[in-house]
Amino acid sequence: MKGIKDNMMSIDGMGGYGSYIIASYSIVFLGLALIWIRSIQKAKRLQIELREEK
């Protein structure tokens, strides 16, 4: 446990790189969420169109 605490990044400062780390992780997970939402939206829209048509 002590070893983990020693290694743990300090959340408050992040060694001066906090803003860079937060920006990177935000961009990537936003990208992942965006591609997920777009894919689901397209699938749902098509499903509705097909149900209405048949």
Add this chain to the structure above:
Amino acid sequence: MSHFIQYLIHLGTPRRFYHFCGKLFPWFMGFSFIAMAYGLIGGLFLAPADYQQGDGFRIIYVHVPCAFLSMFIYMTMVIFSTIFLIWRIKLADLIAYSIAPVGAVFTLCALLTGSIWGKPMWGTWWIWDARLTSELILLFLYLGYLGLYQAITEKKLAARMCAILAVVGAIDIPIIHYSVYWWNTLHQGATISQWGKPAIDMTMLKPLLSMITGFALYTMAISCIRIRTEILQRDFKLKWVNVLVKKINERH
């Protein structure tokens, strides 16, 4: 003929592949969340800070998976485009087209996170370095592929032209990978793809491998959804889609 090849031929019809993707999706999604959770906890909290880059090195836990998948997805597109060009298997073109936007997003993320990492480490957001420039060309290849597919109204011709573009563009992948060896670049060399011992410690490597696995599984899960949608869109006049829609209507 071996059982495996027979099984692949059996899967080769859109209808069977549609159901196959539906079965795989929850498994990919579940395992991707587990792998990403371990990778995030390990990368952000358990791995020690780098002796030169400090905590700034933690950006690699999102940058490397994005960069790896940008190339991996493109190579997958090249393989399926080649299959389409040789054997005219429509499903191969459909798979290549379905995964292209996912690859474009990963390429953009790799470029942006690399740029964010570059500012504190190199002192600049961007430099026309061989690795960075070849990765930017990969983004243009993805966008070109998607744009060309949309621009040509005759779908058979669009599929053929885009498959050729994808195969020709494959030349960029070895350039991206070996650019750090061929030219004197600012970008650091390979960390984990060396044949010998990895260049980083195991405490840092394990979360990185976990993140790469998590991102890869997420890509497969998303691809399952996109491929299923594309199959329905292209086969909507066929009988099996009618039966499927009737079943869905009965359920609602």
